[in-house]
Amino acid sequence: MNITIPKTLHPYAINKRIEEECFSVIELQSSVGNQLFELHFFGDQSNDGYIHGLPPSFSNRLIVAKCIVSGEEIIIFDESLQGYDGMFCIPVSEDEKNNRPLKKLNFMPAEVTISFGYGIDYESEKEIYETNELGLFKLIDGRAVTFTQVQEDGFDWLIVSLKSQSGEYKEIINTELA
Template sequence: MKIPVYLKNNVKNYEEKDFAIMTICSQTGNDLLEVWYYGDFFMVSGEERNYIVGTDSAPEKIVAKDPETNEEILIFDGTVHGYDNMFCDVYTEEQINDRELKKLDIPASQLILELGYSIDYEDEKDDYDFDENGEVILVNGNKMSWDDVVLNGFDYLALSYIDKNGKKIQFVDCELA
């Protein structure tokens, strides 16, 4: 299964089609979650809802919160998750830390996460920098195991919620490579 390491305990209803598709849930299994975010809104023609995007000063951040237990689940941090944020883009401490979250104006809902994995890591393995312990050195200087790089280095992310009528409404769409 292609699930980012940081989400491995917060996924159910996993399936693989063109993308890895999963429902986000809390540790207790609750899948009716609030959405908290940092970012701006971008109007996409033909879509029912504006999309969350980064601001001029920092990338977007999306957190789900279980209203029953207050557990917070980091779904996407545009400073560290995905291929570009692991190997290309560098952010300041201010850009990383100064992103106050706001609650999205939807009720607690099922959240559907879709991830794209089209990078052939094995074919490009020689292009990465490794330390003496075999860990991959990321652009920010952090280190990660090869297996974690393959799971966390997705190149596409979409996030949707299921509204009260059972309709899937997308509100995040990120190309990450």
């Protein structure tokens, strides 16, 4: 089964599945086979526990999973580079991208499940996107990427949920990105 997810997560994705026809769902596993992570983030955590972006762009969330065994860090989501809005609609300055200190999420080490919503039919809308002379797709931040990367990173919904060893469940992101 071919599941669409960002290429950066391919080496860490296990238990891949499709849910509700347009959501690719994965669980995270580090390169040493561990499935428990501490989460670190840039953004603001509201009273309900969800992580939101900060000024000036409000499109600057960064979520990193840190393996509790090896210390390996896996970028789960970089809103300045991924998601439909981050790729095509909302520019984030280089200064803003480079100035996002991470905070540790106040939650015990947990298993991480990520759901990527792919509701945009890039194939049928291909001609509306600007390309360069090499056929690469031009993004809002000046990068040029392949059509495959547009399809993988251009998700329009993201859900990140955690489950502790004691069974406690927490969603930290459930947001539309288009």
